[in-house]
Amino acid sequence: MPSTEVITVNVVGVGYVGAEICLAAMSAGHRVAAIDNDVRRIADLRAPRDDLRARRHPDEWADIRRAIADGAVELYDSIEAAPTAELWIVAVPTPLDADGRPDTSDIDKAARAIAAVVTRNAVVVLESTSYPGTTENIFLPPFLEAGWTPGIDLFVGFSPERIDPGRRDWTMKTTPKLVSGCTDECLKAVTEFYRTIVDTVWPMSSTGAAEMAKVYENSWRLINIAFANENETLCVSLGLDPWEVSAACRTKPFGYHGLDPGPGAGGHCIPVDATYLAHLASSRHLETPVLDSAIAANNARPSVIARRIRQRLAGAATDGPARVLLIGVAYKANVGDTRESPALAILRTLTESGIDVDYHDPHVPVVRTASGPLRSVPLTAATAAAYDCVAVVTAHDAVDWAALRNCPAPIVDTRNVATAIGATVIGAAG
Numbered sequence: 001m002p003s004t005e006v007i008t009v010n011v012v013g014v015g016y017v018g019a020e021i022c023l024a025a026m027s028a029g030h031r032v033a034a035i036d037n038d039v040r041r042i043a044d045l046r047a048p049r050d051d052l053r054a055r056r057h058p059d060e061w062a063d064i065r066r067a068i069a070d071g072a073v074e075l076y077d078s079i080e081a082a083p084t085a086e087l088w089i090v091a092v093p094t095p096l097d098a099d100g101r102p103d104t105s106d107i108d109k110a111a112r113a114i115a116a117v118v119t120r121n122a123v124v125v126l127e128s129t130s131y132p133g134t135t136e137n138i139f140l141p142p143f144l145e146a147g148w149t150p151g152i153d154l155f156v157g158f159s160p161e162r163i164d165p166g167r168r169d170w171t172m173k174t175t176p177k178l179v180s181g182c183t184d185e186c187l188k189a190v191t192e193f194y195r196t197i198v199d200t201v202w203p204m205s206s207t208g209a210a211e212m213a214k215v216y217e218n219s220w221r222l223i224n225i226a227f228a229n230e231n232e233t234l235c236v237s238l239g240l241d242p243w244e245v246s247a248a249c250r251t252k253p254f255g256y257h258g259l260d261p262g263p264g265a266g267g268h269c270i271p272v273d274a275t276y277l278a279h280l281a282s283s284r285h286l287e288t289p290v291l292d293s294a295i296a297a298n299n300a301r302p303s304v305i306a307r308r309i310r311q312r313l314a315g316a317a318t319d320g321p322a323r324v325l326l327i328g329v330a331y332k333a334n335v336g337d338t339r340e341s342p343a344l345a346i347l348r349t350l351t352e353s354g355i356d357v358d359y360h361d362p363h364v365p366v367v368r369t370a371s372g373p374l375r376s377v378p379l380t381a382a383t384a385a386a387y388d389c390v391a392v393v394t395a396h397d398a399v400d401w402a403a404l405r406n407c408p409a410p411i412v413d414t415r416n417v418a419t420a421i422g423a424t425v426i427g428a429a430g
Helices: 016-027 039-046 052-056 062-069 105-115 134-139 141-145 184-194 207-238 242-249 270-283 289-313 342-352 381-385
Strands: 008-012 031-035 073-076 087-090 122-126 154-158 177-181 201-203 323-327 356-360 366-369 372-375 389-392 411-413
Touching (some): 016 062, 031 062, 039 073, 105 141, 122 134, 134 141, 134 207, 154 184, 207 270, 207 289, 289 389, 342 366
Parallel strands (some): 008 087, 087 122, 122 154, 323 356, 389 411
8 A cells, every 4th residue: 555645646537526636635745636538627727817718617616726727736638648646536427318327437437547557556546426336346347357456456445525515614624534445455545545635534344335325315415305395385385484484493403404495406416316326226126215206306396496487477567578587507506516407497497488588697607508508697686677587596695685675576586585685575485
């Protein structure tokens, strides 16, 4: 096993997870190489601060771009071009394919490329989220085929990422890090490294257990979000404020760990991880009715919000198509990530209904739609008043919420911003 006093760490995949790993390893004093074969992402990361590409990711890329510009992190466009390293971390995407099934092809490609260049006694860790069995059955085989023996001349493990974009209270350094290895010696090597970059390391008995922990914790969250949204619909039908009910439940010091309602869970983790877990169960001919129901409910939630918006438009007198302004298209507050964002599903549904839709999002300058690129519009009291309905979908801190304070248009509020802005025409029912 390599000494982890100061080593070279190669990070494959420079999305938000890979970027955070690079920064954590750099902060610990390691030499760091960031590797990504996405030409556009490489250009984004190398762009000067005042360049258009730099402005596309105003917050998420600032620190990693600065580290690359300063030479603290080296950037490469292929594994073959990267330097020799004592430790490799793979943080490539694990999306769903066109049929909604897990796509682990990038994991296999990365493993095969690393297996061809990795050096003796290196540590190779997978951080990409996937279902139990992925490390042993997809990530490890290319190394075995290349003649490496885990625990003897190569140390292979899995450590699921737990980064929550936009958070400042829990970071990669302060969030407990689950670690696992393909053998006991592999686990020791993986543990030794992560202790240099995070405060708390939690060793697990197997890579499968660590993989299950990741998809289970995110699936648990999806199930609770789905139930919170279901309860919100019931509250609305009864004329009750769902956020008042949620706040009241939180006063109980035990037995309640609920989440607030919203437009649906998005991002690359929560909805995708739940589908990975359901896929695993299905492959073993096991039924997961609770999980399946939560996935279906989450997928349907944007349609519920779109229906509320159409209901508020029903009485609007317009000369042409109704106009709707969505506030926020990122999947969560204070980030620019639109992956699996419910806002995009709402936008698409409304547009298909013949409604003209614009959006305002300080973190997302442009989104791509079926009819072409759509750009964020400025938000002022005057511009908001020009719409027939305004829908709050993502509650960014950077939004000028005061612009909605006296908005004459009906406001569909999915994030409970009413109290904060003192709006009078806003409510749980929209």
